Amino acid sequence: MASPTPSKNPLPVVHADSGNSDGGAAALVQTVKSAVRVPESELRRWRRTFDANAKSVVDGARFLDREQFVNAIAPKGDLTRIGRSQYAALFRVADVAKRGFLSWDDFVVFQTLLKRPDADYYIAFQYFDVDGSGTITFDEFKSVFSAEIGSDAIPFNFDCDWVKLHLGKKSGAHVLGYNEFTQLMKGLQGERLRQSFRYFDEHQEGFILPDQFKRIMLELAGHKLSNVVVELLPTIAALTPGGRISFSEVVAFHNVIREMDIIERVLREATAKSKDGRIDQSEFLNHAASTSRYSLFTPMEASIIFHFAGRGTAGQRLALIDFAQLLDPRWRAPGDIEGAAVETIPSSTVSTLLSNLAQSAYNFVQGGLAGAFGATIVYPIDLGMSLMQNQRSTIVGQLLYKNSLDCVKKVFRNEGFLGFYRGLGPQLVGVAPEKAIKLTVNDLIRGRAMDPETGRISLFWEIVAGGTAGGCQVVFTNPLEIVKIRLQIQGEAAKVEGAVPRGAIHIIRQLGLLGLYRGASACLMRDIPFSAVYFTAYSHLKKDVFHEGYHGKKLSFFETLGSAAIAGMPAAYFTTPADVVKTRLQVEARKGQTTYTGLADAFTKIYREEGFKAFFKGGPARIIRSSPQFGFTLVAYEYLHRFFPYPWKETPRDVETALTSRGEEIVKTRARNALKILLDVHGDFGGRTRPAA
Structure with missing residues (x-):
């Protein structure tokens, strides 16, 4: 079968040899700038970021090495569990010429790529397209995927029907263009979920044990879960009798994590409209149904949301803060320091009284x-x-x-x-x-x-x-x-x-x-x-x-x-x-x-x-x-x-998430979003130390 022509994109696919010469790099920069209009104010902001972090000097010109690149793009105080080292995965895409450092022109090209509405898929495509051909073969997909999940991960069967449907046989007769690749990546986690469940369900009984469920979720979506939710993962077995977890529950929980942004919006709107600021499971489902054409969530998914928010207690009305441990991956229980629980020392009545009087x-x-x-x-x-x-x-x-x-x-x-x-x-x-x-x-x-x-x-x-x-x-x-x-x-x-x-x-x-x-x-x-x-x-x-x-x-x-x-x-x-x-x-x-x-x-x-x-x-x-x-x-x-707020005022904990945060620089937020698809391959994508490509 003939190889399909790669799909047209707003920007050209950046090949590995595009920046081998100064002329080629300059032409690429000019092409990118003409394809995506960049305001002068944004170019000046990029320049300030580049100059503040580019410490390497080669032939009198300043460059970013891998670590300096991470400092330039990684958000500070990010409201996710994405490690700073994982942003180094983007260096492989930014370093088009494979020189081990980035010039100002390279940095402009990369930041312009991040402005694409499909930057997360496009960056993933560039990462998997090892040879820069503009297409992805079965061997490329397998080698990059295997390197990222590691040998200690739950095995993935590349000979499955799902891979064959997308990539054909191992002969490499079928390669993926950009648009086909995006559909493959969208369904990848679903296939990994099925294979992982089947891997642990050796006797095909339709159930796995709580610790096995926990391992699956840590590999597929560990970076999206707070420490409290991670510890509570085995308790999902309490939703049904028998102490084991069905495939339906695994899929339902995964859907909850995948649609967390929509869930957060529904929760914020529903609690804001509630007279007492609290909602129950029925009110959540009613509001979700009233704000969409079709039902967004099943009753099982709603039960899982309220199970983790209520810490296993069903049937209660919950406030937005109760859902914080599910919505915010970096959420910690009051009294926790760096994830380790410590005994909280209650303030004395006298000190509390004095504080109230002062305020x-x-x-x-x-x-x-x-x-x-x-x-x-x-x-x-x-x-x-x-x-x-x-x-x-x-x-x-x-x-x-x-x-x-x-x-x-x-x-x-x-x-x-x-x-x-x-x-x-x-x-x-x-x-x-x-x-x-x-x-x-x-x-x-x-x-x-x-x-x-x-x-x-x-x-x-x-x-x-x-x-x-x-x-x-x-x-x-x-x-x-x-x-x-x-x-x-x-x-x-x-x-x-x-x-x-x-x-x-x-x-x-x-x-x-x-x-x-x-x-x-x-x-x-x-x-x-x-x-x-x-x-x-x-x-x-x-x-x-x-x-x-x-x-x-x-x-x-x-x-x-x-x-x-x-x-x-x-x-x-x-x-x-x-x-x-x-x-x-x-x-x-x-x-x-x-x-x-x-x-x-x-x-x-x-x-x-x-x-x-x-x-x-x-x-x-x-x-x-x-x-x-x-x-x-x-x-x-x-x-x-x-x-002029009271300096020592004790404010109630707010539900601050990556969805609501507005404090980060927009450029660095784009860099975080660009990792989303790569992190779906493995929650620790880029976290392992690997030699530079």
Whole structure:
């Protein structure tokens, strides 16, 4: 049978003699560059990498030897179990001229090859194509395969029907082009799995022992399994009676490992949508089925996933962190150091208490800074709101302001621009502890009520945390607001009545300690429901509307600001009646104005004299004030946390995998991905010390 013509590729097959001369190498580089467009910025980044690692000098030119090449391409802190030595296998492909070192042009060609969407298959093809002919014969496939798996591995029968179907007979009449080779490599592990099972199942009973199953998986996919999963491999026998493992279970487990990226996506999406952050086996299968045209996983495969995630305990609801040992090959149990279990020493109660106090103090300072920032931005709106709320429809004499716009005009005309910031000093002095205690208490209670595995908190505890935070702030809010409001009110009154404005110290002395808490009951009535609604709405807007944390998403500045501002609207408007009553109780009544003896008396008289609408005076202004104020306050608080986190904060373990990691250089990530097909030949591919080709 005639040999087929090798399939066309986006890039030419790189033959072994392509780089034997400078002209040939230059022509190859030019061909590769023209086939795959490489941005100048990426070429500069490659150049920096090459220059930083190329220490070998030949005839005045710098080159990469094998070790320097590995340093240049291997990711640092990679989230896989691929050893750095295994990246040396790629050197054989990069060293086209077989000189034992790489020039800058060789490095450019190799990095350009890695940009191919099929780089993993293409690199494997180059590796097996020993003679650089552009085709792979039976002898080439057998020699490379045998050298990589080693003599101590589970034997592979090259005379099997599967190999004959792909490569024909041993005579070499049939060779593989690139596209045929990719299909062979895709089915290789399946054939190895069948042969390995048959090798141990000598009597063809359809079962193997747990230790035999463990050996098969270590050879085929050992680099994909964490140490914990490796130790638990024999326990798969517990899924069915008899203490032995069937071929169906072997295939099911192998399918789970092969489709781990899809499994991770399904798990992340399903747990993110779950109300409590946990899912059971049925929910996993339902979500997998709803996100695909056909069923992705069988019930046996789902049972295996939950078996290893739950450490052998079936039927439980699991959080994403429970699946970490299956998803992350480098996952270690808490307390493990370099894979060796050590006894964890629990921290003392005193040290834990001190740590919590220190973190709360740190949050308190950040909350104060954030509160001062938000209050300063919206203070002119706050001034107008106070003036409008205190204006009575039954006032003796003329009405000072027709509407909010008229109020702004008169304040500016009578007091100038600085008049909009009258009373800001006491506001800033008090706003720091006010906002700080609110934010700190809310965070503290949410942290204590939060499920440490899912990071979720129930709606009840969200409301309790917000309400408690609002109640605690009143100890600072009430004195602050009574002084601020009297300073705001007396400014315009002084212009109309000819009175002399008094400072904050005079007002404090006039009121006394008890007087500073006049209207505290109304303040509590306003602040508790406000914070309960506000913090709960803010949390759910971030999570449910803007999908914070979904696929690792972090909210942008405007998404955070939008969440905080929108949450403030209902919280501000529906607590306006309590705010109106509080203002009336705290303001010193002028001659002819109604006085109030308490909370109930104020509600009754305001309703009788001014009607129900009076309770919502300044409501729109309150929304305009509170919404941006808390928006900017929360944004400032979030960004202070992001850029200046508490240095000694104990964060819960996250499920960080190669799928979600974004910290590696993209070039080095490509190098890792290029090894995927070669590692399917043997999990330790390239790990043995071999002479250079």
